[in-house]
Amino acid sequence: MAYDYDLIVIGGGPAGYAAAIRASQMGKKALCIEKDKLGGICLNWGCIPTKALLTNAHLAEMINNHGKALGFEGTSKWNFAQIIARSRGVASNLNKGIEGLFRKYKVTHMVGSAKVVAAHKVQVGDKTVTAGAVIIATGVRPRPLPGAEYDGKAIISYKEAMSLTVQPKSLIVIGAGPIGLEFGYFYNALGTKVTVVEMQDRIVPGEDEEISAALATSLTKRGLVIHTSTKTGKVEKTRTGVKVEIETPKGKQVVEADAMLVAIGVVGNVEEVLDPKLGVVIEKNHIKVDKEKGFRTNIEGLFAVGDIIGPPWLAHVAHHEAIACVETLFGKHPRTVDYSIIPGCTYTDPGIGSVGLTEKQAKEKGHTVRIGKFPFIASGRAQAADETEGFVKLVFDAKFGELLGAHIIGSAATEMISELVMAKKLEATEEEIMHTMHPHPTFSEAIMEAAGQGLGESVHI
Amino acid sequence: MPIEVKLAKVSPTMESGQIVKWLVKVGDKVKEGDTIAEVQTDKAVMPVETFDEGTVARIDVAEGVDIALGTRILLLAKKGEDPKQVAESFATSATAAPAAAVSTAAAPAVQAASAAPVAAQVASGRVKSTPLARKVAESVGVDIAQVSGSGPAGRIVKADVEAYSANSSQPKAAVAPAKSAPAKPAPKLFVPLGEDERIPLDRMRQAIARGMIAAKTQAPEIHVTVDIRMDEVVRVRERLNKSLASEGVKLSVGDFVTKAVAMSLRRHPAVNATFQGDNANLAQAVIVRHAGVNVGIAVALEGGLIVPVLRNADAYGLRDIRVESEKLYEAARSGRLTGDQMTGGTFTISNLGMFGVKQFDAVLALPQVAILAVAAAEKRPIVVNDQVTVGTMMTVTLTADHRGVDGAAAAEFLRTLKGFLEEPTSMLL
Numbered sequence: 084m085a086y087d088y089d090l091i092v093i094g095g096g097p098a099g100y101a102a103a104i105r106a107s108q109m110g111k112k113a114l115c116i117e118k119d120k121l122g123g124i125c126l127n128w129g130c131i132p133t134k135a136l137l138t139n140a141h142l143a144e145m146i147n148n149h150g151k152a153l154g155f156e157g158t159s160k161w162n163f164a165q166i167i168a169r170s171r172g173v174a175s176n177l178n179k180g181i182e183g184l185f186r187k188y189k190v191t192h193m194v195g196s197a198k199v200v201a202a203h204k205v206q207v208g209d210k211t212v213t214a215g216a217v218i219i220a221t222g223v224r225p226r227p228l229p230g231a232e233y234d235g236k237a238i239i240s241y242k243e244a245m246s247l248t249v250q251p252k253s254l255i256v257i258g259a260g261p262i263g264l265e266f267g268y269f270y271n272a273l274g275t276k277v278t279v280v281e282m283q284d285r286i287v288p289g290e291d292e293e294i295s296a297a298l299a300t301s302l303t304k305r306g307l308v309i310h311t312s313t314k315t316g317k318v319e320k321t322r323t324g325v326k327v328e329i330e331t332p333k334g335k336q337v338v339e340a341d342a343m344l345v346a347i348g349v350v351g352n353v354e355e356v357l358d359p360k361l362g363v364v365i366e367k368n369h370i371k372v373d374k375e376k377g378f379r380t381n382i383e384g385l386f387a388v389g390d391i392i393g394p395p396w397l398a399h400v401a402h403h404e405a406i407a408c409v410e411t412l413f414g415k416h417p418r419t420v421d422y423s424i425i426p427g428c429t430y431t432d433p434g435i436g437s438v439g440l441t442e443k444q445a446k447e448k449g450h451t452v453r454i455g456k457f458p459f460i461a462s463g464r465a466q467a468a469d470e471t472e473g474f475v476k477l478v479f480d481a482k483f484g485e486l487l488g489a490h491i492i493g494s495a496a497t498e499m500i501s502e503l504v505m506a507k508k509l510e511a512t513e514e515e516i517m518h519t520m521h522p523h524p525t526f527s528e529a530i531m532e533a534a535g536q537g538l539g540e541s542v543h544i
Numbered sequence: 545m546p547i548e549v550k551l552a553k554v555s556p557t558m559e560s561g562q563i564v565k566w567l568v569k570v571g572d573k574v575k576e577g578d579t580i581a582e583v584q585t586d587k588a589v590m591p592v593e594t595f596d597e598g599t600v601a602r603i604d605v606a607e608g609v610d611i612a613l614g615t616r617i618l619l620l621a622k623k624g625e626d627p628k629q630v631a632e633s634f635a636t637s638a639t640a641a642p643a644a645a646v647s648t649a650a651a652p653a654v655q656a657a658s659a660a661p662v663a664a665q666v667a668s669g670r671v672k673s674t675p676l677a678r679k680v681a682e683s684v685g686v687d688i689a690q691v692s693g694s695g696p697a698g699r700i701v702k703a704d705v706e707a708y709s710a711n712s713s714q715p716k717a718a719v720a721p722a723k724s725a726p727a728k729p730a731p732k733l734f735v736p737l738g739e740d741e742r743i744p745l746d747r748m749r750q751a752i753a754r755g756m757i758a759a760k761t762q763a764p765e766i767h768v769t770v771d772i773r774m775d776e777v778v779r780v781r782e783r784l785n786k787s788l789a790s791e792g793v794k795l796s797v798g799d800f801v802t803k804a805v806a807m808s809l810r811r812h813p814a815v816n817a818t819f820q821g822d823n824a825n826l827a828q829a830v831i832v833r834h835a836g837v838n839v840g841i842a843v844a845l846e847g848g849l850i851v852p853v854l855r856n857a858d859a860y861g862l863r864d865i866r867v868e869s870e871k872l873y874e875a876a877r878s879g880r881l882t883g884d885q886m887t888g889g890t891f892t893i894s895n896l897g898m899f900g901v902k903q904f905d906a907v908l909a910l911p912q913v914a915i916l917a918v919a920a921a922e923k924r925p926i927v928v929n930d931q932v933t934v935g936t937m938m939t940v941t942l943t944a945d946h947r948g949v950d951g952a953a954a955a956e957f958l959r960t961l962k963g964f965l966e967e968p969t970s971m972l973l
Contacts, residue, residue, distance in 0.1 A: 483679040510674030
């Protein structure tokens, strides 16, 4: 039986569009079905537009917190509507870019809600299309807080948080992961009073413990109020916003704000895309796949990649999964994704860049660890920039100097981490990192110095 | 289907090779017999020829990378095939079929090939491996060159070393850290003041060492020595060289030795032989007396030696021996001997006469049963008719593999050789 396409991809985000383009590059007839705009959350409502907002936060940060030292004598005034408009403009530019790539690589693009009705068979509206392989890449959506459903005004998700028309005077952020903290940091920098509530005992709980502590100190210094080990209780909508009961370790408190951003995780978009009769295995709202065997589901010819298959819900992971899936599928390289080397970034200021095991995880895995650490206060470049917060922390196995993990907090952390991802991928050891000449003066020198510090050979500390 | 060109054996002891230079590029059309690359083996740099016709679709191996025999080095698209598509369809190191092949509307034209995995291990020099893998290998005593790599282009990663170490039942060798070896250590005029120089064995050195160890451990040898009076050779050589001067050909004493050896071998087939078989299973061993007289002549090179073979040497006159030998020496010195010129020897001559040595023993070039060590022709006091007189004397020593050749047979061969050289005109008979 001849199919309409070699490949149908459902979802046009970082996983979906990459899968469709790669298949087309390999000479396959590919169709990408997206119900909204190409580029997915990442490009339209996530990674990119938030970085546009954080550019404003950084400018405000430089003026408000460093301006005096740098001799700035004006006042910091911002047009909130313009900030939001520029961010939307950046997103819109980029999704036109994806449309251009689809034209270039001759990927067929269909707008609509797709449902897999049978193996190899997808229904879009009243139309049915078939393909040798179908990849589901429909991503995830924000997880609601029980008892406080999103209303888009008082109780909002990241999507509203980046497109508000009026800047809230106060904001409660539930969840101190990267999303919650980036918005918390952004609004705080622009003058909103921000309260962060986290159920776990520290913010950015996925990061190394020292990093969490350092970021908490830096953000508190900037005016964020952070409650950890704190449960969110009753949420009540008021005339001006919300009133939230929280249970801190020190007792109950009531916090009022213009809005409450809920950033406590995500759930997979599995319902619309799958006919329940198909019997695709779903685990915790995510599609179960065999990651070692080309991301196939339990249904022949049906695959899934990206956020829909579960954590860590990162665009770069989704992209690599999509490429590995397509290349395995069409016989180019039977590839897998190495989940032990996934970089993660948080774009606050100071920001976080990390890869691999935390110190605690390394010890729990039985490694005898050696820590190499270098603070930016000892970096000439950081002093010149007046951005001396943070440090580089490298976790090595003491035996061979194997790089187990790297954790950076600092104003350049998110740009610095890639070097260590490469080092880890190529199995560079402490010695190679230390003996790799780093240009002076740069923030990156701190990586070399941290490796040297671990071996007791750093000249600068 | 496209044609996969793989690295073939171009010298007898070759186990791996290195493409020194590609002579074709992607898109070039080649036909049968075209030289496509130069490959460095344990012996020399040799041309690689293609046996097929087509368009170069893909070059799999970079210059300077060591590769195992049988590794695909090039893909040829046949007439009617699109080189681009061929290149796209073949993976560099696709060792397994796609894990999840699905039926598709248009089946891929060519599925991923099950090409030989790219071998990271090499006989000497650089081994593609991560720093961590090297440290782990050194620590657990694994020779990293024995490990096959699973990383990009066969790079050895930590997991490969650990897997090898876990599976290896072989005794673990303590090895020097596998660092990138210098391509060729430059000759030093004086002893360096600093540390001792450690020179890893290059391919040629390894081949020589292997050959010598085999000879000394497998073949019980005897040495038989005779002195040969060379005055007649000196006289005849002088005369002949005068008449050959116009051609620019100059015979050497060594050419006379080659000629005489070749003629003696024809008369003593027991010495023009190879011993083929295993000491542990002599019932199956055979001595092959060869129909052709193919004389190998050892040539010293910087850092080693090589033995080009003068085929059917007994069929040549002195002039042709000179001309053909000269060609072989030239090719040997420039590292351009072909496989044919290095294989098939049935006997070897090692001549150190030019260094003025009085006598020496050569080590057998197995499986050949005999090798002749030729020393310098020099004036010595000799006794002729009970009178002491001056004669030009040359001492030669035959090393023979006693498994195949007895002392008497060796002595008889030398008697014939001595006769030819002491009375060179008898070679005309």
